[in-house]
Amino acid sequence: MPTSKLVAIFAIITMLWRTDIYAQNEKASEEVSFSFELYRSPQLVLPYRQAVISQKDSPTKMVIYLHGGTSKGNDNTKQMAEPGIDSIAQYISKNNLSAVFIIPQCPADESWGGRLTEVIKNLIEDRKDAFNDIKDVYILGGSMGGTGTWTMLSKYPGLFSAGMPVAGNPSKCDVSNVAQTPLFTVMGTEDRIMGIEAVTDFTIQLEGMRAKYVFEIEDGWTHEDTCIKSYTSDRLEWVFSNTKQPDDSGITSVDVEQRLVIETKYWTLSGVLVENPSYGFYIMQQEYSDSSVKTKKIYIK
Numbered sequence: 001m002p003t004s005k006l007v008a009i010f011a012i013i014t015m016l017w018r019t020d021i022y023a024q025n026e027k028a029s030e031e032v033s034f035s036f037e038l039y040r041s042p043q044l045v046l047p048y049r050q051a052v053i054s055q056k057d058s059p060t061k062m063v064i065y066l067h068g069g070t071s072k073g074n075d076n077t078k079q080m081a082e083p084g085i086d087s088i089a090q091y092i093s094k095n096n097l098s099a100v101f102i103i104p105q106c107p108a109d110e111s112w113g114g115r116l117t118e119v120i121k122n123l124i125e126d127r128k129d130a131f132n133d134i135k136d137v138y139i140l141g142g143s144m145g146g147t148g149t150w151t152m153l154s155k156y157p158g159l160f161s162a163g164m165p166v167a168g169n170p171s172k173c174d175v176s177n178v179a180q181t182p183l184f185t186v187m188g189t190e191d192r193i194m195g196i197e198a199v200t201d202f203t204i205q206l207e208g209m210r211a212k213y214v215f216e217i218e219d220g221w222t223h224e225d226t227c228i229k230s231y232t233s234d235r236l237e238w239v240f241s242n243t244k245q246p247d248d249s250g251i252t253s254v255d256v257e258q259r260l261v262i263e264t265k266y267w268t269l270s271g272v273l274v275e276n277p278s279y280g281f282y283i284m285q286q287e288y289s290d291s292s293v294k295t296k297k298i299y300i301k
Contacts, residue, residue: 031053031090031093032051032053032089032090032093033051034101034103035049035050035051036049036076037050037076038076039104039122039123039126041122043119044107044115044119046105046107046119047075047076047104047105048076048102048103048104048123049080049102049105050100050103050127051089051101052100053089053093053098053099053100053101054099055096055098056098056133058131058132059098059099059100059131059133059134060099060133060134060136061097061098061099061100061135061136061137061240062099062124062127062128062131062134062136062138063088063100063101063102063138063139063140064102064103064104064124064137064138064139064140065082065084065088065101065102065103065139065140065141066104066120066141066144066146066148066149066152067079067082067103067105067141067142067144067145068082068141068142068143068146068227069111069143069144071105071106072105072106072107072108072110073107073108074108075105076105078105079103079104079105079106082142082227084140084142084166084230084231085103087232088140088236091236091240095237095240097240100127100131100134104120104123106144111147111148112141112144112145112147112148112149112151113147113151116148117148117152117155117156121155121156121159124137124159135243135244136242136244137159137160138160138163138164138239139153139160139163140163140164140165140166140231141165141166142168142227142230143167143168143193143194143223144168145166146165146166146167146168146185146194146227147165147168147170147194148168149163149164149165149166150163150165150168150169150170150178151172151173153165153173153177153178153183154170154172154173154174154178155177157177157180158180158181159181160181161181161182161242161243161244162181162239162242163181163182163183163184163239164183164185164186164230164231164235164236164239165185166186166226166227166230167188167191167193167194167223167226167227167230168185169195169198169199170198170202171198171201171202173202175202175205175206176209178206178211179206179209179210180211182211182239183211183212183214184214184216184235184239185203185213185214185215185216186215186217186218186226186230186235187215187216187217187221187226188217188218188220188221188222188225188226189219189220189221189281190220190221190225191221191222191223191226192223193223194223196217196299197299199215200298200300203215212242214238215296216235217281217297217299218230219281260289261286261287261289262289263286263287264284264285264286265284266282266283266285267282267283267285268280268282268283277300279300280299280300281297281298281299281300282297282298282299283296283297284296284297284298
């Protein structure tokens with residue numbers, strides 16, 4: 001066959017392949033459609049967007065996403081520009097989680113704290129009444145939304161099946177309350193807005209309370225990187241794997257480690273063993289009395 005015909009055939013195949021990929025991406029983006037909603041509370045009127053991502057008659061999960069400070073307002077649109085929303089929505093859709101996904105918009109003169117915590121709590125209860133089969137509620141957010149997520153976990157222990165505060169500050173939270181909910185938190189080493197120290201100090205307290213949590217530090221990530229890139233499939237899988245247990249307490253059961261640390265070792269990030277670590281990042285490995293070993297990246301100030 002002449003070379004010119006082979007090139008033409010290849011071009012047609014390539015065009016068809018690209019068209020198919022484009023169609024798949026269009027279909028994926030169209031799978032999740034958010035309606036415009038308003039929640040009217042005694043305190044204020046809160047705009048929010050809602051998507052029902054379910055193959056069943058009624059969703060069994062509720063997912064709340066709290067946006068960052070730059071998305072404040074009352075247009076009920078600006079908050080939807082945050083990339084984390086699409087990552088979460090597509091994960092829910094592709095994994096058939098059967099969920100209602102809610103993204104409220106914080107008023108310009110407020111933050112995700114103070115009276116807004118009660119408003120969000122009431123919005124959750126309102127949506128639970130509307131969707132009778134909700135069993136698990138999850139809360140996620142970055143930056144101001146990350147701090148707001150920490151705050152909600154602190155103020156309402158037992159309300160959520162799991163939380164994912166990203167690039168947020170938990171320093172004003174009640175650690176004993178937060179410890180009742182499984183959580184996954186992510187921070188970046190180049191974040192100049194939300195410092196890692198506050199999260200490190202808080203997770204040390206969580207460790208003392210034997211809470212179920214994961215704290216990951218991404219080397220080189222800025223504040224913006226952390227807010228955008230944190231919602232990976234593996235992390236979201238961990239978050240949504242936590243569900244309410246079928247008991248009457250309404251409290252999420254948390255795995256408690258019934259074991260003692262018998263040895264702790266530290267390495268630099270380049271793999272050098274250190275006996276007395278000082279300021280900086282290290283890999284900490286702990287051996288427990290049941291012969292298990294736990295390794296994680298930590299920050300020592």
